[in-house]
Amino acid sequence: MRILLHDNSGHPFQVQLARELARRGHVVRHLFNARFQTPRGSLTQLPGDPTTFEVAAIDPGRPMAKYDYFTRFRQERAYGRLLERELGAFQPDVALLSNTPPDSLLAPQRWCRANHRGFVFWVQDIYAEAIARLVAPKLGPLGAPVVWHYRRLEAGLLRRSDQVVAITDDFKPLLKSWRIEERRVSTIENWAPLEELPPRPRDNDFARQHALNDKLVFMYSGTLGLKHNPGLLLGIAERYRDDPRVRVVVISEGLGANWLAERKRTERLDNLLLLPFQPFSRMPDMLASADVLMAILEPEAGVYSVPSKVLTYLCAGRPLLAAMPSENLAARTIAAQDAGLVVAPDDAQGFAGAASRLHDDPAIRTTLGCNGRRYAEATFDIHKIGDRFEVILSKASHLK
Secondary structure (H helix, E strand, C coil), X not given: CEEEEEECCCCHHHHHHHHHHHHCCCXXXXXXXXXXXXXXXCCCCCCCCXXXXXXXXXXXXXCCCCCCHHHHHHHHHHHHHHHHHXXXXXXXXXXXXXXXXXXXXXXXXXXXXXXXXXEEEEECECHHHHHHHHHHHHCHHHHHHHHHHHHHHHHHHHHCCCEXXXXXXXXXXXXXXXXXXXXXXXXXXXXXXXXXCCCCCCCCHHHHHCCCCCCEEEEEECCCCCXXXXXXXXXXXXXXXXCCCEEEEEECCCHHHHHHHHHHHHHCCCCEEEECCCCHHHHHHHHHCCCEEEEECCHHHCCCECCCHHHHHHHCCCCEEEECCCCCHHHHHHHHCCCEEEECCCCHHHHHHHHHHHHHCHHHHHHHHHHHHHHHHHHCCHHHHHHHHHHHHHHHHHCC
């Protein structure tokens, strides 16, 4: 098959899947948004990549206006037209689209239907529910019609898709209520590229560069947007501000990172280290520099957003400290695998208390970290995952 895989974010596991499919003889073009502000995977040609694999960026010309909703609407529609152009140039048998906003999917889906090509919607988040829970309350009287628009738009896109991949069974009741045929819906949970994230020693180049090798490090890496409360991270820095042995490291960019930078300055939190997103090649050493890896998710995210950073963390062999809804798949995974401590997202005191427990007990840090790595090794098998996607993509392409 000729497969176009578009992942707006350029995350690590999607491009790993593209490489795996190319190794099986498919011709795969992997695309991502050059202007989307997020951590990225290995988005260049690597030695040993199959000749049937290509990776390229779509450059919309300027960053997405994440928090200017009406400008973002126009930008996402324009981005969809760029993606449609890529489909026309590559002429795939099937398109697999991930992390792509509904407004950017309209033109590509129309192209696929008009040209009798398969279209697979890889659902990472329920976009309309995020709008309803996080954005609509800020829009006042406009909130209700905006939510209605996105529910109608997203449901229509899903109904017109040849196949749908959901990352959790938690999405299925909503998809059923939107009249998405169950026979076209498959659940494949997200994963992390295990082979690219080997355990690394605590004392490494990244740790030495940032003077972390002799500290106890609480680390957060990833997006800090509307679904996250950076105040929880600030609280840990405040708790240990007078302990010279502790560092809180936050690797992020954008709204939440800017807020933390201002608080660091005004509160003189010298123990809070803020860094921009790092190249994926540095990820193993970066995560190994931590003693505890932190994840946060707001209550409004519920079951409709599953942070993939948790899966990357599990590969590092470090314990997780998480504040997120207990019903969220990521929270359930951490608890079921005994890979960390999870508290409610609005429980700042509980988050600080769990941090203290991990701070004080090296043995439990070791046990939890080993449990997480063991789960990753048993679960993140790209060959088995590739088998499942290959079947789904084949079904979609053969429908035409």
